[in-house]
Amino acid sequence: MSATYDVVVVGLGGMGSAVAAELAARGLRVLGLERFGPAHDAGSSHGGSRMIRQAYFEDPSYVPLLLASYEGWRRVERDTGQPLLTLTGGLMMGAERSRTVAGSLRTARQWGLEHELLDAAALRRRFPTFTPGPHVVGLYEPQAGFVHPERSVGAHLALAERADAQLAFFEPVTSWQASASSVQVHTARASYSAGHLVLCPGAWAPELIEDLGVPLKVERYAQFWLDPVGGVTPYLPDRHPVFVWELEDGRQVYGFPALDGPGGGCKTAFFRGGALCTPATIDRRVYEYEVEAVRDSLRSRLPTLAGPMLRAVTCMYTCTPDHHFVVGRHPDHPQVTVACGFSGHGFKFVPVVGEIVADLVTEGSTGHPTALFDPSRPRPA
Ligand SMILES: Cc1cc2nc3c(=O)[nH]c(=O)nc-3n(C[C@H](O)[C@H](O)[C@H](O)COP(=O)(O)OP(=O)(O)OC[C@H]3O[C@@H](n4cnc5c(N)ncnc54)[C@H](O)[C@@H]3O)c2cc1C
Numbered sequence: 209m210s211a212t213y214d215v216v217v218v219g220l221g222g223m224g225s226a227v228a229a230e231l232a233a234r235g236l237r238v239l240g241l242e243r244f245g246p247a248h249d250a251g252s253s254h255g256g257s258r259m260i261r262q263a264y265f266e267d268p269s270y271v272p273l274l275l276a277s278y279e280g281w282r283r284v285e286r287d288t289g290q291p292l293l294t295l296t297g298g299l300m301m302g303a304e305r306s307r308t309v310a311g312s313l314r315t316a317r318q319w320g321l322e323h324e325l326l327d328a329a330a331l332r333r334r335f336p337t338f339t340p341g342p343h344v345v346g347l348y349e350p351q352a353g354f355v356h357p358e359r360s361v362g363a364h365l366a367l368a369e370r371a372d373a374q375l376a377f378f379e380p381v382t383s384w385q386a387s388a389s390s391v392q393v394h395t396a397r398a399s400y401s402a403g404h405l406v407l408c409p410g411a412w413a414p415e416l417i418e419d420l421g422v423p424l425k426v427e428r429y430a431q432f433w434l435d436p437v438g439g440v441t442p443y444l445p446d447r448h449p450v451f452v453w454e455l456e457d458g459r460q461v462y463g464f465p466a467l468d469g470p471g472g473g474c475k476t477a478f479f480r481g482g483a484l485c486t487p488a489t490i491d492r493r494v495y496e497y498e499v500e501a502v503r504d505s506l507r508s509r510l511p512t513l514a515g516p517m518l519r520a521v522t523c524m525y526t527c528t529p530d531h532h533f534v535v536g537r538h539p540d541h542p543q544v545t546v547a548c549g550f551s552g553h554g555f556k557f558v559p560v561v562g563e564i565v566a567d568l569v570t571e572g573s574t575g576h577p578t579a580l581f582d583p584s585r586p587r588p589a
Pocket of ligand 1: 219241525549
């Protein structure tokens with residue numbers, strides 16, 4: 209069997225679902241191919257919540273993309289009737305000179321983003337679950353909150369189908385070839401021709417995009433749901449912010465309010481430091497020493513959060529050396545666009561990544577600032 213499309217999108221996870229929806233909305237004949245089912249938990253886009261924030265400590269040049277993403281989230285909510293983005297406010301905590309605090313402050317000031325800098329006493333008064341030591345400060349950002357990853361994938365898949373995209377699940381792509389004007393995509397079931405190929409394979413990128421130029425490493429992370437001691441009431445999303453807290457050793461522990469109410473717990477995890485893995489070799493068990501390390505980091509900071517573990521789930525980051533994404537034309541194949549290497553912080557950008565990739569496919573360029581994501585950028589020394 210063989211069929212011809214304007215564009216084949218490989219991978220219908222967080223990014224690919226948005227790319228397929230945007231391309232189909234622009235009138236292209238789209239085929240989406242996905243290894244697993246819709247909104248599964250074997251990749252990078254599951255676990256019920258993803259943090260979203262604007263005072264980006266990573267780099268101020270993400271801000272225009274973040275602002276476009278917020279608009280995008282609200283648009284998808286309107287178009288599908290699905291609530292996706294919840295603002296709770298966010299606290300970026302640590303020593304005044306820590307990357308988390310100083311970087312967030314720099315970005316907030318540079319872009320005139322609404323924020324407050326709170327000292328330890330003010331933090332304890334405003335947010336009584338937090339027990340910071342005297343040298344800790346917090347940047348409070350009212351526009352921070354969380355988005356819902358599984359619902360986002362479902363909403364974008366629904367939009368794609370509504371705009372006549374064809375979506376095939378449980379159909380992994382085994383290989384592809386590109387010429388100057390077209391691409392061939394092969395699965396166990398069929399071969400497809402298209403004018404353009406978009407690769408959004410998440411943690412499978414190293415095996416599907418061998419000659420990308422940017423080295424990618426896949427890392428394993430565990431997310432833990434802890435049951436707050438004394439009950440969830442102080443942690444409900446109408447009164448508790450999302451937070452990132454940088455420890456003295458540079459590690460960052462982060463957490464969410466009790467999104468699911470009593471019995472659901474609060475999700476917490478470390479941001480970096482995951483073990484190298486591949487999608488085939490990742491250890492999906494979660495060990496007592498791992499949850500104990502997270503609890504240990506919380507005991508002196510949010511003591512009531514360091515309660516019993518209700519559940520835990522593993523997830524993968526696909527990391528570039530500089531932790532900036534890879535979004536752009538494949539260096540060797542003008543008919544191939546890649547969106548991968550989201551390095552553990554991509555989800556909040558899903559709607560704008562959909563727009564950028566659709567711009568690249570339909571126009572050959574994008575008005576969004578994407579220099580950081582150039583597949584041909586120099587590697588950090
Ligand atoms: C624990 C954890 C916490 C995170 N927290 C945050 C956060 O708070 N805020 C934030 O912004 N980001 C966060 N992220 C990062 C964010 O979730 C990811 O950047 C994002 O989900 C990546 O989306 P993706 O589409 O690249 O990958 P995925 O959603 O995994 O999609 C890739 C898809 O490609 C499919 N696929 C792969 N190979 C093939 C093939 N050969 N054929 C067909 N299909 C294929 C896969 O099955 C999968 O469905 C977190 C990630 C993790 C793991």
